[in-house]
Amino acid sequence: MSKFIEIIEVGPRDGLQRESTPISTDDKIRMIHNLVDAGINSIQVTSFVHPKYVPQMADAEDVCRGIKKKEGVTYSGLVLNMKGLDRAHDAGLTHVDMSISASDRHSRKNANISLEDALSSFKDMLSKADELNLNVRAGIQCVFGYYEPDVTQEIVLDIVKHYVEWGIESLSLADSTGMANPAQIKEMLSAIKPVIGEIPVVLHLHDTRGMGLANVVAAIEAGCTRFDTAFGGMGGCNFIPEALGNIATEDTVNMLHAMGYETGVDIEKVAQVSKHLQTLIGQQLPGKMYRLVG
């Protein structure tokens, strides 16, 4: 088993998108530079979503154009539709994240579209991304259920089969509601393995119920070596105390290093980014390690 675990920083997107205090474009760019300086080699920098829905992401283009890109580092943006693909391309990105929800209920509620229709439009988006020469990380949200166990392994496997048929280069599985438990993580990854073959799989975990790092260990035992994390455990919502964030970059990296894995990430430098954000928003972040180091 490889001792290297890849950390994909999603804080500037998933972490900030629900943050109510406006963060300036300059601060966002500085944050991204500092995270890359901390050894992050893959970072989701923004989301191309209508500013009416996510005002924090209204400066997506300015952020992308303002970054001094470092060679060898992947900078990606989240896109939700055809227009988002054009925007990401025009902003100079080469990598995008796109996903659909495995929960039909969530898909209808969140995106006003059935799972079936979402799958079909995903195929069209893949074609367009190909035309625009954009590398796509194809994601599935709510892989472990949407606030109740409404997603079966069959539903997930069916989406993965379509993705593989359509030639995706990378798969992302999100536990969007933080419901997954370690046993379920192992079962799901084992079931997906024969279908996905050698295509890289990334796990995107939330720590809503405290199982985040337990799920990381279970996933590694099932062969997964790539994780989305957010500095300071960002990704919750100021107004909903029970909506806790992504697994924290510092906490994840600290555990991995303690267990003998390598990540190339400097915890103290990431913690400094978290502490700076804490100052900007005037609130403690959900992560733990950033309080102890940096």
Add this chain to the structure above:
Amino acid sequence: MSKFIEIIEVGPRDGLQRESTPISTDDKIRMIHNLVDAGINSIQVTSFVHPKYVPQMADAEDVCRGIKKKEGVTYSGLVLNMKGLDRAHDAGLTHVDMSISASDRHSRKNANISLEDALSSFKDMLSKADELNLNVRAGIQCVFGYYEPDVTQEIVLDIVKHYVEWGIESLSLADSTGMANPAQIKEMLSAIKPVIGEIPVVLHLHDTRGMGLANVVAAIEAGCTRFDTAFGGMGGCNFIPEALGNIATEDTVNMLHAMGYETGVDIEKVAQVSKHLQTLIGQQLPGKMYRLVG
């Protein structure tokens, strides 16, 4: 492997002892009754420590005498010295928790005694507990280090060997600083197994670095079936934001149930105790699940 995991509630002691808001004796007794009503079969109710050091525990005797004891439930108290043994016995307890630290540095700093001397006085306390007909859970603190990896497997094994020689009935291993990682948990438990044999082992984990539940899973995989937990993840300190608490009863039980284990504990009822304490102290507790249920 047994599918039953025993949850030992330590919130009324380890959870409250560092809480600065005074909690009334009546509130403490109600808390203990409600936790037992939630299915807790083993509960640490107080600590017999000098009130000058821990004012919150000044009512130890009153709490013990005020509890309506339910048959089949184990009520225990933490004792630090000979006087504590007398106090626990006089207060009507039949079970006590006693421990020494595996970190000589911690022992000298915290208890002003070397590890060697602590071990020798522990033997005397065991004899006295025996005379008083008190059941002892013999503990080791800082099994995984005291803020740095200063404790070796050899030191821990040496203490366990002494404990076994002295006829202990139950062993408790504490990750007092929340430093342990899942790989270390497995290694330590595997090393201890041949020495401890069939004597029950309890793991006492803190979630300081977010690895609490990951360590629970690792310990279960290594054969451990007993865990100390605190309702609401209590056990931190209001004045030290980085000192986070014990693993939360609700979070632990939720994960275990999701993974197919049984505990006999009703999460919603425990969460109600946490919510009540949150109201009393006017602060959010570190636990996660209590915010989502109850």
